Amino acid sequence: MKKGEKHTKKTRMKISLLQKGQHRSPRTEFKKGHISWCKGTKGLVKPNKGSFKKGHKPPEGKEHPNWKGGIWKKRRQWSKIILKRDNYECCGCLKKTKVTHHIITQKEDSNQKYDIRNGLTLCRSCHAYIHKVMEKNGY
Numbered sequence: 001m002k003k004g005e006k007h008t009k010k011t012r013m014k015i016s017l018l019q020k021g022q023h024r025s026p027r028t029e030f031k032k033g034h035i036s037w038c039k040g041t042k043g044l045v046k047p048n049k050g051s052f053k054k055g056h057k058p059p060e061g062k063e064h065p066n067w068k069g070g071i072w073k074k075r076r077q078w079s080k081i082i083l084k085r086d087n088y089e090c091c092g093c094l095k096k097t098k099v100t101h102h103i104i105t106q107k108e109d110s111n112q113k114y115d116i117r118n119g120l121t122l123c124r125s126c127h128a129y130i131h132k133v134m135e136k137n138g139y
C-alpha cells in the first residue's frame with residue numbers, strides 16, 4: 001500500500017488549513033460563532049481542574065525562534081489590548097488572568113494574528129480546554 005493514502009478527512013482538513021489562503025473565509029468563521037465561544041459560555045465552561053496538568057504550555061509558546069524582537073513587541077501590545085478589553089477576566093470562568101488566545105490560529109490566517117477581534121482572554125485551564133476542543137475539531 002502506498003503511503004499517503006491513509007489520509008483521513010481530518011488530516012486533509014488540517015493540511016488545507018496549513019495552505020495559506022486556501023481555507024474558508026475567516027469572516028464567516030467569526031460570525032459562525034468562534035467569538036461567541038466567549039460570550040455564549042460566560043461562566044458556564046468549567047473544565048475539570050484535575051485533568052489540567054501543571055506546566056502545560058499552550059501552542060503559542062512554540063512560536064518561531066527566528067522571529068525578530070519587533071514581532072514580540074507587537075504580540076505583547078496585542079495581548080495588552082485584549083486583556084484590557086476583557087478586564088483581565090477569563091472569558092470561560094471569569095477568573096483573573098493574563099493569558100490571551102488566538103481564535104483564528106496563525107496556521108489558519110496569519111493576517112489576523114494581531115486583529116483584536118481575534119483575541120480572547122482565558123485562564124490557563126480554559127485555554128488548555130479550548131485547545132483540546134480545537135484539536136478535536138481538527139485545528
Ligand SMILES: [Zn+2]
Binds near residue numbers: 094122123124
Ligand atoms: Zn477560565
Ligand SMILES: [Zn+2]
Binds near residue numbers: 101127
Ligand atoms: Zn491559544
